[in-house]
Amino acid sequence: MESHSEPYDQLFKIVLIGDTGVGKSCIVSRYVKGVFPKKNVATIGVEFAAKNLKLNSGIRVKAQIWDTAGQERYLAITTAHYRRAIGALVVYDICKRESFLNCEKWISDVKSQADPEITIMLVGNKVDTATEETRQVQKQEAEEYASKNKILFCETSALSDININSAFIQLLNKIDEVKIHNPKKNNKVGIGLKGVDADGFEERDDGCSC
Structure with missing residues (x-):
């Protein structure tokens, strides 16, 4: 795996969405930095990370990764960052059934x-x-x-650190398969050129929170 400072051919905009507290920021930290955050602080608005x-x-x-807040009060801010995304991880907590049921709304929002x-x-x-007692959403x-x-x-x-890397790799390979190598769906929406982010702005490599 390469660091985000290495050369690249395409830029894919990915968003992480889901209820607050399901672990979106921890997933991003584990994937991009390889560490689990010592302090679990709720995301305010949107935070940005990247990895090549x-x-x-x-x-x-x-992978230009946008970690969005799950709180209702930030919805207007977070949904604005769905624009031009070509990949999404919709996250729920397997021990909180409500977070799973709410995925339908999150999926509908990002698709729109x-x-x-x-x-x-x-x-x-x-x-x-998860144990037999605490798991509220069965895998099947x-x-x-x-x-x-x-x-x-x-x-x-x-x-x-279970399946974090493989989840992103599977998602990104699927995007590549659908967007780049299928001529009928080969468009540049959500795909940035080198040095330009997926919304057409100059890219930032140092991360940001907005």
Whole structure:
């Protein structure tokens, strides 16, 4: 895996969405920095991160990752950042059923604001905390929901570093397959050129919070 300072061919804008407290920021930290945050602080508005990697097709991409707040009061800010996203991780806590039920709303929101051909992955986080007593969303139920809605699915743990890397790699490879190598869907929405972000602005590599 390569650092975000390495050369790349394409830039893919990815958003993480879901209820507050499901672990979106921890997932980003684990993927980009390789660490689990010592303090769990709720995201205010939107935070930005990036990471470079080489996909199965051989192209080098920069994943421009937008971590959005789950609180209702930030909804106007966060939905504005769905624009031109071509990938989304919709995260829920497998021990909080309400967060799973709310995924339908999150998926509907991102589809209405982002690229119509957006690639979505449903992510059941915090498998490290799940027991027979505490698990409120069974894996089979989530798999069936994802299959019905034609989206990707996996279960993860940011704390224990379970499936974090593979979730992003699977999502990014699927985007590459759909957007780059399928001529009927080959458009540049949500795909930035080197040095330019997916919204057409000069790219920032040092991260930001807005």
